[in-house]
Amino acid sequence: MPGRWARRSWRWSWSRLYETRAEVLLARRRRARTGRMGENMADTVLTVDARGDACPIPVVKTLKTLKALGALAGPGSVETLVDNEIAVANLTRMGEGKGCAVTSERLGEKEWRVTVTASAALAVSDAEAESATCEVPVPGAPSFSPAPRRVVVAITSECMGTGDDVLGRKLMGSFIYSLTQLDELPACVLLYNGGAHLSCEGSAALEDLRGLAASGVEVLTCGTCLDHYGIADTLAVGEVTNMYVIAQRLTGASLVVRP
């Protein structure tokens, strides 16, 4: 969606973590071979290859490497290779936000090197690295909004709660009314066992169930239950359903609410 921030969190896989650690180890070996380890910590340079990585992976990788750099040698630089300007902007913003000196250099048509230089060991938490987001929007990128929830309300009785059935009926009526007032309506309302009475003629909840159905909520009543109570002819809202559908709706829900 144009104009929206492309935003998502990135959980580290072990392979990615290993990649960063491997580079740290390589750098440590390089320093050991050249005998420079410990001479001038500011010279410690670790390289991250984030070419081909979509936002926010370059930022995540760089943060992880900055953290490793701090643990290894304190001050130093992390050079990150990226293949798009968005990543350059995001890395620059991240580095400057952490008080680092940031320089970038274009190496080729689709290759940049961003150098983040820390004058002291940086405090980078795992949570911070893992929750890195793209601050600069990626043109044309899909927005990473979470998948919509599929809320299913399972009404199994005319009463809400136990203790006093008169009160329980009032509470259930209030609950169903309250469903109609929610910003996010449930995807489905299932009525079974005693709950089947609520979708039949004479029910005080009919008006609200009809309102929900008119708003696109699937209102399903158990056919076996209607037959059992002898009220199949009085169903007044929604559809009759069977246990296969009930089982599918319940298991396919992201959230089942049973008042």
Next chain:
Amino acid sequence: MSCEECCQRRGLGGRMIPVPGEVAAGCGLAWKTAPEAREELVAALEADGVPVEAMTVIELLEFR
């Protein structure tokens, strides 16, 4: 609930709802009816001795 019983027995319009958040933050039930029905409702409740805690008019503004 006695309000509901009173109104239903007298054939007065309205319905029971949870007390709207605009009125009170707590938990409770309220009788919802049109503001024009106020006088008739008050008379019925007085006649039946149903205590009234509060009456509130909520104006719903369409802003979408």
